[in-house]
Amino acid sequence: MDNQRHTLNKKSEHVYHYKIAGLVAGALFFGTLISAVLFLSGDKILHSYFETSDYLYRIETHRMYTLQNWVNENNISASDTDQLSEWMSQQNLSNMFIQRNDNSLFRNLSTKSFSSSTVFQIQSLPDVAKRNAHRIDFSDGAADVFIYEGFEQKYYIILFLSTGLIGILTSMLIFFSGFKKEINDIRILNQKISDIGAGNLDTPISITGNDEIAYLTSGIESMRVSLLEKEQHEQEMKQAQQRLVLGMAHDLRTPLATLLTDLELLKRQPSETDKLKYAERALIKTQEIRTLSDQLFEYFLASAEEPVLLEPCESAKYALGDYLSELYLYLSQEGFEVYAEELFSQEVKVRIHMEYMNRIINNIFSNIEKYADRQEPIFFSTNRTDDYLIISFRNKIAAAPYSPSTGIGVKNIALMMQKMNGKMEQFADSTYYEIQLYFPICQDSFPSESTC
Template identity: 35%
Template sequence: MVKKNLTSKMLYRMMKDLIIGVVAFLILSGGATSMFQEYLLSSGHFSKLEQKKVEEFQEYIDENQLKITDSKKIRSWIKKKNVREFIISKGTKIYFDNRYEEDIFPGSIKNNTFNYLYSINFVDGQANLYVYDGFADKYYDMISGASIFVSIVICILIFGSELQDEIKNIQYLEQKVKKIGSGELGEKVSIDGQDEICQLAVGIDTMRNQLLEQKKTQEKMKEAQDALVLGMAHDMRTPLTGLFSYLEIIKKMEKEGKPAGEYASKAFDKAEQLRSVSDQLFEYFLVSNETNMELEEPEIAKSAFEDYLSEFCAFLECNNFKIDVEDVYWHPVKVRINTNYFGRIMNNLISNVEKYAMRDKPVYLKIIYTPAHIGLEFQNEIIKPNPYVKGTGIGLKNIDLMMKQMNGYAEARISENTYRMRLCFPVVKK
């Protein structure tokens, strides 16, 4: 379907309205002229003026004994009387016509006029006379002017009525833009058609949808931030309460001269928990606001991950954990990572395993391959969770955020006894 733009529509309308205006002018001008001529004929005023001129010319002929061929004297009288049209003829032969500067050879021009002719007597015979002094010209000009004016008004009215649809559409868009500006994003913006105004409506509706999505995203982010702040307050308040309790006990025992080493150790653990929570919160906001993160060049998965996994296993073994790496094997696939982010992720995983994994159960490490991804999976049995372990999951949020920054994703599954984390990185196609 051919797209109709505003320019082509306006040109088409202007041409159509111009034709209508010309037709209207011809009808008005022709009709008014005919009516005026009929009025002149019926009133007799025009014929009286002509008759007076004929009588004056007859007197001039009689006084000067003019012949039908005395063109110089006839032309002199015509100029004196300011006559516009003056034709002398016999039958179908014209002998004089003031529209011609030169004398007319008798009979060289045929008389095809249908105007009213008057009989006039020259010395050498009778002839017919048509005379017109321009009396009605100013009225014809007035009729033409009025017809032009009315025709222009008709064109403007038709063109204006045809513009009503575009004007209504523009007013509609203006109202919608005001509503969007005031925050009302629920109503769809739609105009039927294919011109620029309709395209503008589509653009405004697209903008509305984007603002709506942005608003929903902001609301979700606010909800997430509120939940994060609330959870972090809970996470920090729990160890902080314990910390102050132990400090009060230590203070009391010191006054009594009793040893407080056990409670000092417990207070230190609570301080460590507070520091861990604050470090994770700092890391979350650092990663979420980082905009200049870049991925390294593609490299073989073994080269990218093996050193980090070896350190992971070595650290846990040093802390009396058992590691099962039977499902670790390497395929020659390439990945792109950010070593800084991946190092942070591995540190978080080590910290989680150290705090929450059962030491008498093995920690399983697997590598899973799909056509599009390579996955590093970590699984361990968890100790009975306490309020601090549940928390807000800020560590998981950090891991998920950093994986998204590297175009991957993280999957965490926590059951009653088992914790499993899978890190999926996209495979670089050759």
């Protein structure tokens, strides 16, 4: 079972890893694809807008007024490159182009900080300058001046950041959408664990799948079932003990009442013969009370939850043969005829608890002595299945039992067989009664303690 769980755990772990890897890869792919499509589309729109609109012309209008005033105050010509370069430095400008009649008079350009769209504009600067240049009156005549400060680059940065953010959000949305079922399962699992902690064990946990969450759910469901079975078992044991105590109290009242009556009558008898008669009756009732108390004591010992240490695996003939021989001898001494077939025709090994076996044989002897017909034989026999060695005891039921049955002796046998990892079954009709003891056959290995 542990190996199967380990294999299932490894399989579910791999499935979960593959699922995570697939979701991450898919989310990144689609997020990147959407981001790239949006960026390229936005870049194309911005590029087209800046090429066809008068944005670059309008954005530099104030700068051109400043240039015109400086030219007028300093009597600057379009060919005064040193003064123009100095003015650009004072104004923190990096790019200016001056032309007259399609002839370049001044050109000071820097492309190191331009975006790809800007570089394309600079490469086609003559055409761009024609559309966006301002007319400036220099001392040697008017000329077209184009100043570029990269004001439109902020739009490309905004486009890049916004499309990147959209791509990240898309990836996250895809990833968490893929894990929506797992998140819901975790919430359900958390609620069910809280219910179990609160003592609600009646509601099953149903989460399907083959990943680690489903594996964990299966383990918790097994734990819930085990706790529920344990609680039900404890409740049944408690009820059985209550019924047993009530039954024993009732069964003890009858012999006690008879005992008290016999002792009272014993005191009043004048002759020794009459006193002996009532004394013998009182002794019989005292023995009945002692037997009932002993059986009750055995029951509470056998019903204890502590596991018992079993003997090592041993041949059934040697482990059980002495006990059956002892029972055979006891019954023969009581006048019963016993038929014992070939009891151990097949060699098997079993494990027993010696003290329990003594008590079981004593209970079987007591039951046969009290309730079996002494005119009919008692039959011992053995049988086996793949897992159990079965020992059977069969007798005819007496027409008038020695004493009424409380059933506690059979309950003791069942409990002690259970503590030895076996079981007990009984069959009865109006004529015959049979009790069967099931002893587990030793396989490759056994734990050192019983699992009861």
